[in-house]
Amino acid sequence: MMSEKAKIQHIPVKVYRTHDRLMVAAPMPGLQPEDLGIEVTADNHLILQGEIRGLLKDVKELVVDEWSVGAYHREIQLPVPVDAERANVSYGNGVIVVAFIISSQTVPARLTVQRVAPDHGQRAGYTGHTT
Structure with missing residues (x-):
């Protein structure tokens, strides 16, 4: 997903929890929903990725x-x-x-984000009920 020329930036995160939820928030400005990569691995790692496509394509001189x-x-x-x-x-x-339901064991997945407006996206995996 990452081009070899791109300088990959380390993203700061905030991780917080309630009794049944775990939330992770991270600043990743300048992306479109289709530029995001989100994965939870079987060994309980969260991987966040993002790549800019066509950045400054109309700018003549930076x-x-x-x-x-x-x-x-x-x-x-x-x-x-x-x-x-x-x-x-x-x-x-x-x-x-990213808001997760806390579970007795990790259920891995790759998550995609759907565009809902310019520069905005979402994925609905649950409706708030833990059953």
């Missing part, structure tokens, strides 16, 4: 370049097992939030 957008990559060990198949994902204002 005059000042003090910050960069993408490519992004982060892998973290989740503190508890989760059911990734039932995860909800939202992406808006450059921040991705």
Whole structure:
């Protein structure tokens, strides 16, 4: 997914939980929903990736370049097992939030985010009920 020329940026995360949910939030500005890669592995790692496609394609001359957008990559060990198949994902204002149901064992999955508006996306894996 990552081009060899792209400088991959480490993404900071916030991980928080309730009694039955685990949430991970990370800033990944400048992406479209189809540019996001989200995976939970069988060994309970969360992998977040993002690649910019066509960045600045209409700009003739970049005059000042003090910050960069993408490519992004982060892998973290989740503190508890989760059911990734039932995860909800939202992406808006450059921040991705993945909400998992805490489970007795990890259920791995690759998650895709559907575009719901320009620069916004979501994935609904559950409706709030844990049954």
